[in-house]
Amino acid sequence: MQVDTRRQGLLEITGQVHDWVREQGIAAGLLTIFCRHTSASLVIQENAAPAVRRDMEAYFDRLAPESAGYEHDDEGPDDMPAHLKTALTGVQLSIPVINGMAMLGTWQGIYLFEHRTSPHRRTLALHLIGE
Amino acid sequence: MQVDTRRQGLLEITGQVHDWVREQGIAAGLLTIFCRHTSASLVIQENAAPAVRRDMEAYFDRLAPESAGYEHDDEGPDDMPAHLKTALTGVQLSIPVINGMAMLGTWQGIYLFEHRTSPHRRTLALHLIGE
Amino acid sequence: MQVDTRRQGLLEITGQVHDWVREQGIAAGLLTIFCRHTSASLVIQENAAPAVRRDMEAYFDRLAPESAGYEHDDEGPDDMPAHLKTALTGVQLSIPVINGMAMLGTWQGIYLFEHRTSPHRRTLALHLIGE
Numbered sequence: 575m576q577v578d579t580r581r582q583g584l585l586e587i588t589g590q591v592h593d594w595v596r597e598q599g600i601a602a603g604l605l606t607i608f609c610r611h612t613s614a615s616l617v618i619q620e621n622a623a624p625a626v627r628r629d630m631e632a633y634f635d636r637l638a639p640e641s642a643g644y645e646h647d648d649e650g651p652d653d654m655p656a657h658l659k660t661a662l663t664g665v666q667l668s669i670p671v672i673n674g675m676a677m678l679g680t681w682q683g684i685y686l687f688e689h690r691t692s693p694h695r696r697t698l699a700l701h702l703i704g705e
Numbered sequence: 706m707q708v709d710t711r712r713q714g715l716l717e718i719t720g721q722v723h724d725w726v727r728e729q730g731i732a733a734g735l736l737t738i739f740c741r742h743t744s745a746s747l748v749i750q751e752n753a754a755p756a757v758r759r760d761m762e763a764y765f766d767r768l769a770p771e772s773a774g775y776e777h778d779d780e781g782p783d784d785m786p787a788h789l790k791t792a793l794t795g796v797q798l799s800i801p802v803i804n805g806m807a808m809l810g811t812w813q814g815i816y817l818f819e820h821r822t823s824p825h826r827r828t829l830a831l832h833l834i835g836e
Numbered sequence: 837m838q839v840d841t842r843r844q845g846l847l848e849i850t851g852q853v854h855d856w857v858r859e860q861g862i863a864a865g866l867l868t869i870f871c872r873h874t875s876a877s878l879v880i881q882e883n884a885a886p887a888v889r890r891d892m893e894a895y896f897d898r899l900a901p902e903s904a905g906y907e908h909d910d911e912g913p914d915d916m917p918a919h920l921k922t923a924l925t926g927v928q929l930s931i932p933v934i935n936g937m938a939m940l941g942t943w944q945g946i947y948l949f950e951h952r953t954s955p956h957r958r959t960l961a962l963h964l965i966g967e
Contacts, residue, residue, distance in 0.1 A: 603834070604737055606866055606932060608930070608931055608939065610940065610942075610944060611941050611943070611944070612880065612881055612882045612941070612943050617792050618743065618791075618796050618797075619743055619788060619791075619792060620788060623777055623779065625775075625777035626777045626785070626788055628776055629775045629776050629777050629788075629789075630788065630789065633769070633773075633789050637768075637899075644887075645887040645890055645891050646885055646887035646888045646890075646891050648885065654888070654891050657881060657882060657888055657891075657892065658895050660880075660881070661881060661925055662793060662924060662925070663792055664795060665880050665944075668737050668739070668797055668799050668930050669739055669797065669830075670737060670739055670831070670832035672830075677739065677741065677830045678741065679741030679742050679828070680741075681742070681743050682742070682743055682796075697941065699939045700932070701866050701932035703865070703866060703965060703966070704834070734965070735866075735868055735965060748923050749874065749927050749928075750874055750922075750923060751874045751919060754908055756906075756907040757908045757916070759907055759908075760906045760907050760908050760916050760919075760920075761920060761923060764900070764904075764920050768899075793924060794923055794924070795926060799868050799870070799928055800870055800928070800961075801870055801963035803961075808870065808872065808961045809872065810872030810873050810874070810959070811872075812873070812874050813872060813873070813874055835965070
């Protein structure tokens with residue numbers, strides 16, 4: 575699955591993931607989403623209040639700030655913080671599937687967390703095993 | 706599986722998880738635990754010294770403090786820190802199963818990390834594939 | 837799979853993992869790597885610039901510093917920071933497998949993140965399901 579990001583931050587992909595699962599025609603099993611990058615990650619977070627996303631983006635900017643004297647800055651000041659945020663949040667999620675649906679909680683959404691400033695095309699490997 | 710939390714912090718659930726795996730009658734496979742919330746997470750940590758748990762709880766309180774000027778505080782000062790701690794630690798774990806047992810290391814315990822101050826009933830989706 | 841670490845920091849294990857997957861003779865499926873410890877973790881990170889690894893190691897040393905007044909220090913000053921870094925980065929990774937290869941992105945490498953100062957023998961449980 576490909577996702578085009580336009581800016582740094584959280585981009586909800588719950589709908590696309592649900593669509594993909596439905597197309598597989600598997601009623602019960604295990605869904606795995608794997609983000610094939612080192613500067614974008616996957617997070618499950620609240621899908622209701624937009625303020626949660628803004629607070630979370632600002633928090634990770636403070637936790638892994640741009641001007642921290644990194645040795646590695648080949649691709650600009652957002653390069654190394656992007657790797658750090660990816661390590662902190664992770665690139666993989668596995669979610670049980672029942673009745674053809676990933677069993678997210680009521681308030682859970684799946685987000686691609688883009689850590690680079692410029693737009694990127696991100697590739698997610700999706701896998702579903704079951705019957 | 707449902708878990709009732711009484712306070713903020715780490716609650717060991719290793720015993721309940723082992724019991725559930727045993728009941729499935731599957732000798733070898735992959736166990737997945739998925740926490741269906743955005744303010745509680747799953748952590749594998751030391752199961753021996755209680756001081757590790759106290760240090761870890763205090764550490765995450767410092768790392769994602771309550772009074773940090775968050776925009777989102779609909780449900781109180783512990784609301785946004787709970788979402789941040791959940792993003793930092795994650796809501797899913799997969800563990801290989803051999804001889805009907807999740808292959809934890811000697812010192813590893815599975816913990817539900819409750820990030821809200823008040824008691825909550827938390828739902829975990831458990832999945833086991835194998836034969 | 838056993839991995840001998842010589843010092844604190846990131847140790848690439850991508851080659852050993854690819855070898856293990858190849859030996860299973862499974863073309864398509866899901867690979868899971870589980871680190872059976874509470875003071876070493878698994879991270880997917882950039883496999884090109886060594887400076888990224890040095891920056892990441894220094895960053896986590898700052899994020900979970902040794903002298904922070906921890907109650908638990910039975911095994912020395914690197915003991916509690918090791919547990920915290922493990923909780924922050926995680927002990928499990930699942931990666932889809934296609935054509936007998938874990939589907940890592942071009943720049944992704946799999947690293948064992950050793951958080952103790954002294955050398956350790958670390959055990960990883962590997963699991964591959966598919967056909």
